[in-house]
Amino acid sequence: MLQRLRENKAWQGTLLALPTTLWLFVLLVIPLFLTLVVSFGRRSPDGGVIYGFSFHNYLRLIGYSTNCPAGQSACFDPLYAQILWRSLTLAFWTTVIVILLAYPLAYFIARSHPRRRNTFLMLVLVPLWTNFVIRVYAWMMLLREQGVINGVLGWIAAQFGLPFQPLQMLYTPGAVLVGMVYEFLPFMILPIFTSLEKIELPLYEAAADLGANPFRTFLRVTLPLSMPGVVAGTILVFIPVMGTFIVSDLLGGKQVILVGNLIQNQFLSARDPTFGSAASLILMIMTLIVTYFYTRKFGFGEEIITA
């Protein structure tokens, strides 16, 4: 037996990969399948699942409702469709803003002296490694009605003898957007930096020799060559923003409900795992579609691992 294993390379490979593959199969593939099965079921009165095959939960998500004014047996209720749309647009704007903020910084680091490059990168890592929940808390402190920003503004107003009414910043869509941008900014900086660092300097010299001005060089050389980093960063930002519920929960309160909050709510307080499962599959399909079209257009870089 051992002798056969020593000679059979295919067996050795299978054996080495087995623990990881099995682990991922049991904890990622099977759960996804179970979620699919549950999403076709119905909620039992005690919050359990009655298995079946009905698209009821999916219809509810796109607006089909049986909870209607008298006389109607079915009507349109856009509540859940609005939540899906809100999550999608928030993820889109977060990604756009994060790219705009991350690019100059990544460019600065990539063009800094190699000896200082590591320090600048480490400065990006410190906020990233500071816990996710703690980073949301920092923004709660800043944005609260009795928070730091209002405190400072009020203090300034008092110096000039002006009346001051604290601004309502926490529990607004803006607060959620700022929080999301802050949380995921480092995930964009690192891959863009990696792809910028790979561009070889002679390319710039060639562009300059051929008469391109710095702006043209940037448009025709730097930007196209850094696209793999932007793509990787977009995947690393867009997907988690779509599924996060803490940021919207703590900074948006009841004002900003996203798909993540909807799913969490179905599993914990509303006790309808079948509807929660359907919402979670729709969320997954939405992110997969966006990722698929985005990577098909721009390619799927290796930069994703380096971050």
Add this chain to the structure above:
Amino acid sequence: MNPYRRHPFIRVATVLVYIFLYAPIVVLVLYSFNASRTNVLFEGFISSFGPLKTSGSLVTQSPCGPFHWFCELSRNREVGVAARNTLTIAFISTLTSTVIGTMAALALQRYNFRMKPFSQISLYIPIVIPEIVMGIGILTLFSQLFGVLNNALGLAGDSRLSLGLGTVIVSHIAFSVPFVTLVVQARLQGFDKSYEEAAMDLGANELVTFWRVTFPMILPGVLSGALLAFTLSLDDFVITFFTTGPGATTLPIYVYGLLRRIITPQVNALSTIWIAIVLTAVILLQRLQNREA
């Protein structure tokens, strides 16, 4: 042409983005020393040591002086339990995922076998699927599985299988293993096979070659994979949220629960300690990297 020339716009934007990244952290740390209990404005440090004295919302004197909130935190038993859970989970899941993840990287890079395409594709699942989808999937798996097992084995009361440290650890391994494998695989890709061939020619068998040649060469990759797994586990909120049970609260879960009810300078003190640890780790890492280079 100077390759390090950067447009003034880039410099200004960089400074602004760094300020955006650090201002919240500076405020967080500063306020952990705040004399004010309401944490609205910074009202100065608690400057005198002695028995606790307050006036209005200000703490004027504390046995711990400016470190008043840190002392309060150290007396908080829930935080101690949560910290211990967080570290236990991070250590066990890092160790396991590093070992099995490195094995898988070797297999995928060096061997051909039938389930190879499936193994490789499954590594990308945690990257392209939102965490919450994985979280509720794993929750469904465990609740169904435990339901069936508890019935079949006739377990009741305290001996019933339920969510807890074990389920959290198993789930953390699932989302960190792909990252370890991908990092080690990247390291193996740039690996010159002639060193191993030379070792074999000199009479070393496969095991000796692995431990004396291959392993030392991929060690940096293995270590950065382990580091990644460790930070992912420490930072994780969503998966833990859905797979944890009574008695298995981690620090992020504890802080989240607290923040939904009250805001207290104790959370600032906890954040300051966390940031100090991260900063130390980052500086140590940088030293290590500079020595290597």
